[in-house]
Amino acid sequence: MTNDTSRFFSAPDGLQLHARDYPPALGGERRLPVICLPGLSRNARDFHPFATLLSQDAALPRRVVALDYRGRGLSAWDNDAANYNVVIECRDVIAACAALGISRAIFVGTSRGGLILHVMAATQPDLIDAAVLNDIGPAIEAEGLKEIRDYLANRAFLETFEDAADALKRIHGPTFPALSRADWLDMAHAIYRDTNGRIAADHDPRLADQLQAVDFSQPLPTLWPQFALLAERPLFVVRGEHSRLFSTETMARMQAEASNLETATAEGQGHAPLLHHRSLFPRIKAFLDHRP
Template sequence: MGDVRHLTVLASDGLRLAVEDAGPRHGSDHAPLLCLAGLTRTKRDFYDLRDHFAFHGNAPRRVVLMDTRGRGESDHASDSSQYTVQREADDAAQVACALGMHNCVIVGTSRGGILAMVLALTRPGLLVGSVLNDIGPRIAGDGIARLQRQLPSSTLPTSWDEAAARVKASMGAQFPVFSEQDWEHYARLTFYEKDGRPTSAFDRKLLEPLSALPDGLPFIDLSGPFKALVTRPTLVLHGEHSDLLDGGTLNDAIAMGATARTIAGQGHAPSLRGDVLTVVEQFLLQHNL
């Protein structure tokens, strides 16, 4: 692996944001990638993507990963009111400004994709394209209900074997192609390690807005900001078994101008590894990004 620069960027309210900056900062003909993770996820979800685009191939490009506030190595906010998509989008813009990034392609998984939509409205000069990992112009109610059931559990696994078994039990139906090794890898991305044992990788106050949503919500409409995003080249990666991005929403995304690829055997959200990276690379090259 090549050089990865570990940085801290201050948000506008003083919270410290953990950032990794990889690949060439100057001289690349390709747009830099700014990677934004899901609701409770961290920048580690993008490590395979980072290595592929920053260090491999004939034309490496800059890849920047960040832990959004309340996740991973970034500071936690004092209360849940500071965990909004607008605040988190502002944090991403702050990171891009601090690092001198512009004309980026934002790679956003789930909530990270929503941040990309917000940035398309509020910071239109920041991005020239986007890759949305299992998020589109609506969030399906079935997926919201699952998250409301699964995420509030406050107990932590006592071992890494238990962690792998737990994520397999909760996500196995969405990822039938995963091997035992895949589940071990997924567990290591889902939890952090402290004293050799799994621990939470996110601030539990992040879940308060989710728990406040009414039961039986049919969907959350994101069509307005999605329309702003698809004025630029946009790839939507769709997990075949996803319960947050359903087939009807995917068709609407295509009708609105997005390119879409369904990732067989995976759910919400597809793992950014292996053949999925080839799909992303082909899209970027097709659009000269």
């Protein structure tokens, strides 16, 4: 059991947002907190096992905060779907830090969360002490983004969380051979919510609208100038072995351009890796333990 607490606060435009706050075990109060930023359609529950391991670590615990972006988890849905974008979500993350009394932190950004960190490095760099980028970089692959688009467009309603775990394994199993049945069930409970007896993805379905509007006949935009700013601080970059969104070529260029960068490959995982998986977590923890 953990003693994480729900925190509600206002975005700059007044929308109510939510975060899960995991206080550290004794001795961790003076260390920098870790703020976890989920993927496009995901929410704070994605980080529950990871946050529990970090906050309750016997040797070097830390406070961990996991955010629900607008339209996800327990945060309110936005009346204007155009506000589901990286710039506004970055402003929301900055507002969350202010509301929770955090002036500097180590950030963990999965997919969309990593893109937000690129923007933050250009707009509020002093917040970032160090960062973990989970299967994301300044360039993303069109094929991987198309897969996410098609996955989000197929909004299914399921009977049970067991059914949801089965559905996730059918879709993602080929790129996640390392996951156990317990992992798939954990993922199902993180992604889906039971609403009046129906199991459905826990986000505003209009999140898919922006991806439907992407013109894949044109090159996707990149964030290399913003990455140069982010790379001024220590970075740990994770790539899923079977990821189709984050290429080995992009990771190699990141290594060439950043002197403070460490990398790891999440074997047997695709997009986006489970950071608490036993094959990956010790390496991330070692990186974090070198920070104040």
